[in-house]
Amino acid sequence: MGMPAYKTEDVNKKEKSKKEFPHIYVILAVMIGLMALMTYVIPAGEYERVESPDGREMIDPASYKRIEQTPVDILGLLTAVPKGMTEAAPIIVFTFVIGGAFAVLRKASVIELGVRLLADQFRNKPVFVTPVLIFVFSGISCFIGTPELSIVYVPVILPLLLSFGYDRMTAAAIALCGTIAGFTSALTNPFTVGTSQMISGLPLYSGMGYRAVIFVVITAIAAVYVLKYAEKVRAHPEKSLTGKEAVEAVPAFKAGRRVKWAGIAALGLFAGLIGCVIYFRWDMLTMAGYFLALGIIPAYIAGMSSRDIAESFNEGFKEVLVGAMICGIARAAAVVMADGQIMDTIVYGLSHAVSQLPSYLTVTAMLFTQMLFNFFVPSGSGQALIMMPIMAPLADIVGITRQTAILAFQFGDGFSNIVFPTSGYFMATLAISRIAWNKWLRFILPLFCLWMGAAVLFLLFANAVGWS
Template sequence: MSNGEKIEKVKTSFQGNGSEKTKVRKTPHAYVIMLIIILIATILAFVIPSGTFDRVEDSATGKTLVIADSFKYVEKVYVNIFQAFQAIPKGIQKSSSIIAFIFLISGSVQIIKGTGALDAAIINLVRKLKGKDTPLLVVIIIIFSLLGAIFGFAEETMPFIALGVAMGTALGYDRVVGFHIVRTAAWVGFAGAFLNPFTIGVAQSIAELPLFSGLLYRLLCYAVFMIIGFWFILSYAKKVKEDPKNSIIYGYEGDKDFKLDENFNKFTTRHKLVLLVFLFNIIFLLVGVLKFNWYTTELAALFLGFGIICGLVGKLSPNQIAKEFTKGMSEVTFGAIIVGFARAIVVILEEGVVLDTIIYGLSRPLLNISSSVAGVGMFLVQWVINFFIGSGSGQAAATMPIMVPLSDIIGITRQTAVLAFQFGDGITNMCWPSMIFYLAMADIPYDKWFPHIMKLVISLTIAGMVLVAIAGVIGYGPF
């Protein structure tokens, strides 16, 4: 059997249109899941007392910080059903920069894909590997984990999800493996980060610690997390390769087609030129993020500009470029708009003035436990709070002003409190419903993803508890 036939057989198995297709099982739609959570948030906003912390702007960081001992209950604010539905368009408005980023990035990548360069490169790579694909998976996992650990890549991984999925399926795996080597790898790196400016940098500045101090212990933590991540991803990949029925999405008929276009099976000089331009795009991305603090607006503009250049280099006409751009945007509408639904949860809790009450209530029990387990308690509190505050820097600004003086009182180092925050914020990013829009880009149902990824989340949580406990025992510092 030729390599091309192997690729086609794999795609047939996982696209749900071949002889191996099983009976379709109905799964809850992502919007149904989000509406249920929005309803739960509305009930919480109704029953939880309203309360608030006083806040002050930190002149050093420009962030609004909580004053730790300022919590007070206020007159109850209720959120009715109509207001809960209004929270959805409000959430979309508040998430407009991310939504625009998703649309523009996806449209730009589709222009590049429309030249055939990406499909031809992946097909050519798969044929050259000839079954030696595990080293490739390892290299890609390491690259994206480092992007998460050093640069705090999150939304920045979106342009690469579809490419990872296409490569994964072409190599004989399923879409989940392709998603893992890009997005899950970045999540693991983000959770075990050692230089992430958006979490470690912000948290340490609030805790008045030297920036990026405690690096050696965090490098150890990153190594532990990566060992667990490698075991999880590669063992799943091996099971799927041995038998497609081991895939968590086996029998699921998706709406998106990730098949590579066999018409581009010849890797031409023009394809190489397109990819060279795309490489310059990635270099500019890294420089912009590191040196100029670029985020969604700048990165979307960067990809749009380079996408058009790639289209012209690939000999696409202006009309073809426009059609590919429109196609790319239309394919991610579901995933883009669901960002606003996820943000609606926070909008409801904020309008009910209960978000601070939740943070205050979760932090109080830590005063009643011994210092030897207080760090682990902080970690678990941050683990839960991450459900309500999806932004890493936002969670740091909201919780660290409380956790820092709390750590002083109960006798653990501030560095341990920062580590507890880092793990609590990072590990659960891959399981809470607020990340459904990432799954939408790989057409993976959340109800199948959740029990699968919880195995990794639980493993990392146990490792995190041990590492935070050790940090407490050794007086992880400098203070």
Template sequence: MKEKQSWKVPHTFVIVFFVVVLAAVLTYVVPAGQFETEEVTYTQDGEESTRTVLDPDSFSYVTDDNGDQVRQGTALFEDGGGAGFLNYVFEGLVSGDKWGSAVGVVAFILIIGGAFGIILRTRAIEQGILKVIDKTKGREILIIPVMFFLFSLGGAVFGMGEEAIAFAIILVPLMVALGYDAITGVMITYVATQVGFATSWMNPFSVAIAQGVSDVPVLSGAPFRIAMWLVFTLVGIIFTWIYASKIKKDPKKSLSYETDAYFRKNGDLKDLQANFTFGHALVVLTLIAGIGWVIWGVIERAYYIPEIASQFFTMGLVAGIIGVMFKLNNMKVDDIAEGFIEGAKDLLPAALIVGMAKGIVIILGGDSPDAPSVLNTMLYGAGQAIGDLPSALSAWFMYAFQSVFNFFVVSGSGQAALTMPLMAPLADIAGVTRQTAVLAFQLGDGLTNIFVPTSAALLGTLGAARIDWGTWARFIWKFMLLLVGLATIFMIIASVINF
């Protein structure tokens, strides 16, 4: 008898390829449009900030000499640095700059992977895990709520996101060693940060910018958002705790059980002797001090991708020198280089998918409001449709639209600059407060980061956990439905009370 084969979710690369195909088809169907832009000034923390945003009343379709709307289409291949269908991987990888978009995030992921490759080569993490297991016998489950709460707080306070990749490299092996799985590790790190990010009352990268460009007092409405953050975080903790307890009883129920074999094999702590030496302690202290340095830099100096990548490289380098000095795992100088290469190689698939996902936006014409693109036309069309609905329904559709739009523009600040200048005046027309429109933006932007395969931070974290996006989608859809339900409730409450 033939074995019954279950349907398998395609590889992430395959999914993105077919989304690119769809984007290319849309360029033949949807006419290109563009907005004019203007500078908006707003006050944040007593200082004036400016942001280039679109003028919502300036939308126009691109027309040819005969006055007909232009449908740009997508060539199979473009030379001279153009963006054709077969160019999407390369053009996606080299887009943007060191502050974000694709090329900066790709470098960030590879450097973090390399730095932790060096740290892992010292085996200080394994010995530290042994120490944690020994100290938490019978209380391992408490790690889950504590970590989820702290990472959610990090997402809420300073917009923690990409940093979760580094923490996942540490905590995923720990979760597997404690009898849980890699999915639990992703839940208490990256997912927790995005729950906090989406419900934040002070996130400088989303809430502050969205309120500033919408002419809403910056960081206003905090009590409502703090209550919302507490509810979402509590629900996330309970969901993760119940799931982790089920996996603890039977690890084979985990969708990541097969890929977790890597951590069980390379970090099989059952056969290791606890030998946490002074050298191991120095490596762990380097890691703790480095993470403290990152948190300080983000909060006090607004450090972002370039600085954080350099901070993690410094951590790896110092850990490697300690490893050589104390002969941890018999390390030699060349092992520092080998560890860096191995670590970067492990996260290479995650780095590649970042460029591929960016290729979708490039095929659609880019995300610049003042350049002709299909994306601008989609933005304008959605805005017009939302403005004709009843106020409560308009508020919810704003949230739904922001969720869909986040598939194409994952950057919180970028999405705020693109969508809020259009959503804010539409909120006035629909009888929805601008504060509620900002709430729709932050919930739609933040929560979908947990699911969309175009999120560089998500794919980097999944890469560190060795989980394919298809496997992740099979697990996370139930939690996503729960979050959508909660978001709907809060959007309705906000609309009813004129938040």
């Protein structure tokens, strides 16, 4: 006799459940739980805090001391997520605002206009769309240091890429790999290079020439790697890591005069954002306020009513809700370590281990030490304030230039941002792209290894020539 239908369905459900990858909330919850357990194992300790050259709080590297253990209990574990959301409020607000602003621009047909122009430009040569977009996104990020914009890029470029026969992985890769290549090479990134150089006593944005070479090489590696995958998917859709997508042509669209002026206004406002971040060193909340104007002004020019603008903001908020939640939940791991007072102990242990090595090994060890620390504190400026007061004098002791130490910090902080699940904006971008973390790892790990190999070579050369 055959198996009853209900039993067959039950077996299929069980097999499906076994194959499903855990939800991102579950992954982050496990990470937070592990951090809580570490507070019972790792000794508590602290550095004294002093004022940095730009008025922010940083650590005194010679002041570390052991203190009484304060392990995180069940209540502390449960409240870590609300605290994480509070601490990540600027990132969460930024995510909501840019989601809302770009929903308004879509409603005003400004995004559709941009996609239409790109489609016309690359219609007969789609092979160029991947490297061009990667270099554009990388260029923006290397100047203003906002890889969080990848959250916005994906929904903008996805319709275009699907119409050319690419997939969701290609869209996510263009946005994430492009922004992180620029963020890591960082010509004038105020959040990493600017903060680190001020702490280290170096001229602001000095060493730009060598970093420009790094920018070209790192971005080119990303462009070639992503292009190779994208063209494979276009030729053989069954090889896509995200499954077959509905391939539709970009619909016919004829922009009216007001929409064209709205598009010009949006481009002008975005260019103004880049300039203001570079020259005025705007923080994330200031940029969020600017994005409100970037959404509202072009919408009014395009002829949208106040009510339509408000409703479009609501639609945009809904679209990025999961991404914003992930940013706050991911922050909870750092909250647990801070409450358990083990963060400074981890910093002390890592820096002490690095200091025992010869200079040609120390510079590489700095890279991997910073990468490890980035798992716990996925914030470029936050890491700079914690690590550079230690790494700068350590570089002097072992015979490494401070400029090279900052470069090691950039590499260690940058590349791992699109690998570690504690990186909020990265996991938010994957959520918006509807890509599971394990599938992303299958795609990104070979590129990550290529990047890390290039980083080691760049650091060894910088150390050999005494780059300063």
